[in-house]
Amino acid sequence: MDWFTAPDYWLSRLVFQRALAGVYLVAFLTAALQFRALLGARGMLPIPRYVRRISFRAAPSLFQLHYSDRFFAACAWSGCAVSAALLAGLDSRLPLWGGMVLWLLPWVLYLSIVNVGQTWYGFGWESLLLEVGFLAVFLGNDEVAPPVLVLFLLRWILFRVEFGAGLIKMRGDACWRKLTCLCFHHETQPMPGPLSWFFHHLPRPLHRAEAAANHVTQLVVPVLLFTPQPIATAAASLMIVTQLWLVLSGNFSWLNWLTIVLAVSALELPGTPRSAPAAPLWYEIVVLAVAALIAYLSYHPVTNMISRRQIMNRSFDPLHLVNTYGAFGSVSRLRYEVVVEGTADEVPRADSDWREYEFKGKPGDPRRWPRQFAPYHLRLDWLMWFAALSPSYAGPWFGTFVERLLENDRDTLRLLRRSPFPPDAPPRYIRARLFRYRYTSLRELRETGACWERTYVREYLPPTKLAEVAQRS
Secondary structure, three states: OOOOEOHHHHHHHHHHHHHHHHHHHHHHHHHHHHHHHHOOOOOOOOHHHHHOOOOOOOOOOHHHHOOOHHHHHHHHHHHHHHHHHHHOOHHHHOOHHHHHHHHHHHHHHHHHHHOOOHHHHOOHHHHHHHHHHHHHOOOOOOOOOOEHHHHHHHHHHHHHHHHHHHHHHHHOOHHHHOOOOHHHHHHHOOOEOOOHHHHHOOOHHHHHHHHHHHHHHHHOHHHHHHOOOOHHHHHHHHHHHHHHHHHHHEOOOOHHHHHHHHHHOOOOOOOOOOOOOOOOHHHHHHHHHHHHHHHHHOHHHHHHHHOOOOOOOEEOOOOOOOEEOOOOOOOOOOEEEEEEEEEOOOOOOOOOOOEEOEEOOOOOOOOOOOOOOOOOOOHHHHHHHHHHHOHHHHOOOHHHHHHHHHOOOHHHHOOEEEOOOOOOOOOOEEEEEEEEEEEOOHHHHHHHOOOEEEEEEEEEEEEEOHHHHHHHO
């Protein structure tokens, strides 16, 4: 079929595949380094307990068949190894079917993790990685030119990511329609980055311009992805620039980077098209079947996207093949943070020696400047942001988190930047307090050296000792 392949997209496919392998590598590395405290046999939300109450059909996963911490570690590190091999271009040295199998491996492994990841893996970029990763299986290698249908389906994902996010904003918080949301967002986003303070202090007219540009990029530009070149390339390039702006302004895991990877697949990069033999018939049949499946599964995401009751970041099938996306349908006006403290005193009092635990990414010490972590994902830090919004978000795991701190659990402490207690002397009591955080002004920053100013709001968790946590759980 002459229409089946697009030889002009050789270089675009190459860049897309290597970049996607890099995202996979970060995702598996995140899982390997954090799972024991979050999902392990003694984790805050243990996988063995979860798989006992949910069927394989509802959440297909290798861990439905067998679970141990050692087996999870083997799967996560195997995912790292396969991702590194793909990043190095091993798929191009294999026959077509071998390259497809190699791309299928990280998808199966990551699907297995996401489907038992519970709250820790409830973010839109998890489903997005799986949806993109599934299509990457069928994008081919050096034996065939890139299939037109798969390239089109990648644009279809990019369209839904951007257009869905644009619609949820226009239907959600009124500040998006008034162009004022970004007067708050840089301060109240889940995990600010090193430049977020500066973004927050941009002049108000620039914040309004940011919001207006966001609407154009998410509601108008995505339509241009389906126009002829070079218009489609210009549209994808504009999306890349917008995503890089978001990369600079905060820590959003690999969401922005994966969106950039998707946009690369729509670029017609300069280069001489390579000649290749016609695609094998079996390959054409498989690609056509996949395209038909994606078209069929797109019904619910599309109806959700055009509905006035649109919901964000939802999977409509257990394999996460076609999903709905969106972000920041509402924007917080004030920032709250849960500050966790411990004391070794026998009797906890207000004037006890309370020592604060420091997290890696979330705001804590007002003088500590935020760091850049994305695309690496600090899962506990992100969930602590939700915990500050409402204790109900932390209900399933916060009690176990406190228990592990009272035990000086090594795996849990590795998720933190610093514990104020030595390994052989855990605290007797843990408490949590809610503070309001705001960015300091330039004058305050010069006078105090602090980028944050925090004000006590209320008690979040009263002083609690180990026996009391055990009784509650």
